[in-house]
Structures are given as C-alpha cells and as structure tokens.
Amino acid sequence: MSTASPAQLTEKRYTTPKRGRWKRFKNNKTxxxxxxxxxxxxxxxxxxPMPGLYLAFIKYNYSDGIFGSAFAGLENFxxxxxxxxxxxxxxxxxAYNIAFILLGNMLQITVAVLLNEMRSKWFKKVSQTMMFLPxxxxxxxxxxxxxxILSYDYGILxxxxxxxxxxxxKAYSSPGAWPxxxxxxxxxxxxxxxxxxxxxxxxxxxxxxxxxxEIDGANAFQRIRYIVLPWxxxxxxxxxxxxxxxxxxxxxxxxxxxxxxxxxxxxxxxxIIETYVFRSxxxxxxxxxxxxxxxYQSLFGFIVVLTANWLVKKVSPDNSLF
Amino acid sequence: xxxxxxxxxxxxxxxGLVVRWIGYLFIGFFALCCLxxxxxxxxxxxxxxxxxxxSGFNFxxxxxxxxAYKIVFENPDLIIGSYxxxxxxxxxxxxxxxxxxxxxxxxxxxxxxxYRNKISFFIYFTTLFSGGLVPFYLLITQYLHLKxxxxxxxxxxxxxxxxxxxxxxxxxxxxxxxxxxxxxxxxGDFTIFLxxxxxxxxxxxxxxxxxxxxxxxxxxxxxxxxxxxxxxYRTLQLFLYNVITSADFVRNSAAASNVQxxxxxxxxxxxxxxxxxxxxxxxxxxxxxxxxxxGITVGAVKG
Numbered sequence: 001m002s003t004a005s006p007a008q009l010t011e012k013r014y015t016t017p018k019r020g021r022w023k024r025f026k027n028n029k030t031x032x033x034x035x036x037x038x039x040x041x042x043x044x045x046x047x048x049p050m051p052g053l054y055l056a057f058i059k060y061n062y063s064d065g066i067f068g069s070a071f072a073g074l075e076n077f078x079x080x081x082x083x084x085x086x087x088x089x090x091x092x093x094x095a096y097n098i099a100f101i102l103l104g105n106m107l108q109i110t111v112a113v114l115l116n117e118m119r120s121k122w123f124k125k126v127s128q129t130m131m132f133l134p135x136x137x138x139x140x141x142x143x144x145x146x147x148x149i150l151s152y153d154y155g156i157l158x159x160x161x162x163x164x165x166x167x168x169x170k171a172y173s174s175p176g177a178w179p180x181x182x183x184x185x186x187x188x189x190x191x192x193x194x195x196x197x198x199x200x201x202x203x204x205x206x207x208x209x210x211x212x213x214e215i216d217g218a219n220a221f222q223r224i225r226y227i228v229l230p231w232x233x234x235x236x237x238x239x240x241x242x243x244x245x246x247x248x249x250x251x252x253x254x255x256x257x258x259x260x261x262x263x264x265x266x267x268x269x270x271x272i273i274e275t276y277v278f279r280s281x282x283x284x285x286x287x288x289x290x291x292x293x294x295x296y297q298s299l300f301g302f303i304v305v306l307t308a309n310w311l312v313k314k315v316s317p318d319n320s321l322f
Numbered sequence: 323x324x325x326x327x328x329x330x331x332x333x334x335x336x337x338g339l340v341v342r343w344i345g346y347l348f349i350g351f352f353a354l355c356c357l358x359x360x361x362x363x364x365x366x367x368x369x370x371x372x373x374x375x376x377s378g379f380n381f382x383x384x385x386x387x388x389x390a391y392k393i394v395f396e397n398p399d400l401i402i403g404s405y406x407x408x409x410x411x412x413x414x415x416x417x418x419x420x421x422x423x424x425x426x427x428x429x430x431x432x433x434x435x436x437y438r439n440k441i442s443f444f445i446y447f448t449t450l451f452s453g454g455l456v457p458f459y460l461l462i463t464q465y466l467h468l469k470x471x472x473x474x475x476x477x478x479x480x481x482x483x484x485x486x487x488x489x490x491x492x493x494x495x496x497x498x499x500x501x502x503x504x505x506x507x508x509x510g511d512f513t514i515f516l517x518x519x520x521x522x523x524x525x526x527x528x529x530x531x532x533x534x535x536x537x538x539x540x541x542x543x544x545x546x547x548x549x550x551x552x553x554x555y556r557t558l559q560l561f562l563y564n565v566i567t568s569a570d571f572v573r574n575s576a577a578a579s580n581v582q583x584x585x586x587x588x589x590x591x592x593x594x595x596x597x598x599x600x601x602x603x604x605x606x607x608x609x610x611x612x613x614x615x616x617g618i619t620v621g622a623v624k625g
Contacts, residue, residue: 024436030511031429035441038426041481045458046448048465052457066460111352114345117338123346129608130353133360136607137600138540138559144566144596145359148366154378154589156362192356193618200619219337253543261567277455282547287456294454302451 055291076292093272097247099183105236107191112198113228131192143257146185175269182258201235237315244308248301250274273297367593374589390590394598400575403555411476412538419480419534420527427489428515433498449483462548474548479537485530491620492526529617532610539603558599565595
C-alpha cells in the first residue's frame, strides 16, 4: 500500500501511543514501585499538610475544628501587619540569614585558602577534625555550651571579665548582644563543614597554573589574590544564589536552644519566623496566626527561590535547579 | 599532593612563609575555639557543685568530683531508657531510610525511567513550598494519631529530598551500560538494584547512612513536639533538653536516689548528662568524618 486512508492514519495516531504508553508503563513498573514508598512519604508528610494552610484564613477554634471555625478572610494577615509582627519577623529572619551567608562564606573561603597553604599534613588533619566537631552535636548541646559561656552567675565569660577587673554582663537579658552571639555561634558551628566545599574546589585547581605563576615570580599573596580566589568565584556565586533561596527559612534549632523557650526579653532581636510559629503552636495555641505566618513564609520564599534560580540560570545554566 | 607540586614550593619566598604563619595562627586559633567549649562542658561535669557556685564553670575542675555522674547513674533507669529509645530508633530509621533513599535515588537516576522527571519534581517541590509547622502538627496528632508514639519521630526522619539528590549524584557515576547489560541477561530492575547497584555504591551508602544516623541520634525537635512527658522514656536529646531547662525534672529524676533535694548538683548534672548523651558521637566522629566530607562535596555540586 502506497497511501493510507485518513481513517487509518487517525487510528494509527491514536493506537500507537496508547499501546506505547502501556508498554512503557509495563517496562517501568518495577522502577515505579521502587519510588512508591518515597512518593507516599512526601505525599503524606509534605503535601497533606499543605491544605492545612487554610487555617490562615479562619479564626481557628479547637472545639469547632478546622471546617467549623469562622472564616476570617485576610483578617489574620491584617493583624500581623498592624501589630508590626510581620515586619519584625521578616526583618530578623532576612537580616540574620544575610549575616550568616556573607560572613559564613567569607570565613569558609579564608579557612579553605589557608588550609591549602599549610605544609604540615598532621596540622591540617587535626585542625580540620577539630573544626568539624561542632557539626556533629545536637542543637541542644549547642544551647548548653552557650550557657556555659554566657551564664551570669557561672559563665566563663564573666569569670574572665571578673579577673580582668571588669563588670559582669547579663547576656540573657541584653537583646543588643544577641545578633553577635547568634551569628558567632552559627559561624562556630558551620565553618568547619562549610569550608569543605571550597577546599574541594581548590583541590581541583590545576597545579601547573600555580607553578607557572611561581615561575613568573608571583608571591604567595599574589597567587591567592589572582589565582585561587578567582578560581573560587563560581563556587561562591552558586552557593550564594542557592542560599538566597532559603533566605526566609530560619535555623530554628539554633535560635530556640540559644535563646530559650520563654525569654521574652530577647524577642525584639531574636524572634524569627520559625520561633514565632513554634510559639503560636505550643505556647499561645493561636493556630491561625501561626499558619498565616507560615503561608507568608512559603509564598514569599517561593518567589525568592524563583528569582534566585533565574539568576543562577543567567550565571551558570548548568547549575540551575529547573 | 603530588611530587611536582611540592618541589615547586621548595624555593619558598618570604611571602609564602608569612601566609603560612598567618594560616597556622588563624586556623590554630579557630580550631581551638571549636574544641575548647567541649572541654569546658567536660571539665565542669567533673567539678563539685560547691566549686561551681563559688568560682563558676571551668576547664579544669577546681574541686574534682564525680558526684554528678554518680547521681546520673545511681538512678539509671531514665537515661538507659532514653538511650535504648534513641539507639533503636537510629538503627531502625537508618536501615529503612537508607534502603528507601537508595532505591528512590537509583530509580530516579535511570535514564530509561519515563516518570523520573515528574517524580523528581514531586519530591523537589517539597523544599520550595511547605504547609508549615501547624498543619504538620495537626496531621501527626489529629489525623495520624501518632501523639506519644515513637513513630511520630521515626517516620518523618526517614527521607529527605537532600539525601535523595545526594544518592542520585552518587549513582550517576555508575555507567548505565551495567544496568543495560544486566537487563539483556534477563535480570529484573529490582534484582539489578539489589545485586549490582547496592554493592557498587557502598561508600555512598555509608555516607548517606551516616547522615541519617546522625539525624536520628541528634533528634530533639519532633521528640519535643510529639512525645509528651506522659511517656516515661523519650529520646536522648530530649532527656538532655529537660535536664538543661528544667530544675524540677532533674530533682524528680534524682528523687529516687538518697540525695537531699537541695544537694542535687543541678549545674554539674547538666554537664554530666551532656557528656553521657554526646560521648558516643564524639568518640565515633574522627573515624567517620571522611564520609561526611564526601557527602558534603557531592551534595554541594547540585542542590
């Protein structure tokens, strides 16, 4: 047959993909089954709570349940804006994250570059192991360590100040000190493992380039300034953009364990979105307000991720997420 | 570091020396800062309560005492119970979680798996948008009825998009031709995964398994949310959290031993409990840290 009738053509167009789809499904059956537990997991623990964000639009009342409670529209959001809570939470969350990201990366790069300059293998190994230690312990222990240092009565900070003839500090009731305490603790905990990415990147630097620069008479400072740092720039930019996506997500464990559950005196400078939501659930039982903040966080965060990804795509298309 | 690289360095000029000394000082200082707080906890745990009251926490005990440990272990029921809960949870969670992560990661990495993009996005999307804490809490407590159930802590820790992405990056290094040739020999997909892929990815499995295990060992958040004080035995970190934050909790748990309530060494007991709850990880980690390093390096490449 040289020509097929239109009917045959349409039939063919309809049947082949159908049969193909079934065949492909059969071919992929086992792989699909292998993914099933994970799909079910995320469906239950991540997707099922999402409709619960409806809580943000009602005045939740425990006895009436979610669907019996009065609809409030945007009232909860209006309240959050009016009281200034939303602004304070947003500001704190973003400001802390910017400090974490910028100072964190700077310190990580410094550590990685200096580690690379060391000759003593023993020193490298031991110091890296020591710097990695804080990464392995729970946030609860981090809180205890901070207490060891900052406690008014027994803390080692006040012991040192005392022996220097200075006045003791009441860290747990001075909000102004906490941005420093939290940022320093974050750097203390994360630099060891964060520097690993940069250290690995430096390892990928072609040693011939380094040798050539030395033959050309570059000293160590010039080598770092003109070869190593530019080499790390793409890694830095990618990590920066990735972390930008999480700029509205807070490190709950760190803040909660450092500040304590009920230290109201410090809220002005330490309250972030996560701690507020946690309190609205466990302390104030204001489920609707907590959900309103969560919804705001998710939506705003989503926009930020899309923007960051758009930037990644421009800088390095290979690394973009989608 | 290879030979040529070292020999090129031989004729070090002054600047190289300066940089190296800055490095030794800076890194040395920072590394010490990372270690010392742990020694502070350790030192204080061996200090008598009266010495703490007098001169505060210290690295070196002013007045050596093992009293705090004695009380912790005099009534070992609670801490041993918490230990068992955490150990069982770590073992079960790591085994099941690792199998699921590996299975999913492998399937999603198969180029001939037609649903891989859809499922990958389905999983990845959960990192972009979430229902937040309150709906999650209501789901666990009111819909799944898991309040005061160890499953409320065990289940949510099994999987994470980050670990699945990490597994995908690891599996990517195994040529697809291996899977293909096994298929031609008539092996099924699951057999290929179990018999061929798993043995080839043992370093990856060690890395991912350790990430999951560390997560369970340090778990305190879900425990705090879902395991109420009605339960006698809760997780180790939650036990530590209670000792740190609640003097009543310490007094109650010390009540069984023959100590006057006012003599309970509150401060040194916090430190002793911390040492007991953290010790195993600190002893272990120098041996396993290279696996974490590998995971961080691979995970950072993409996502």
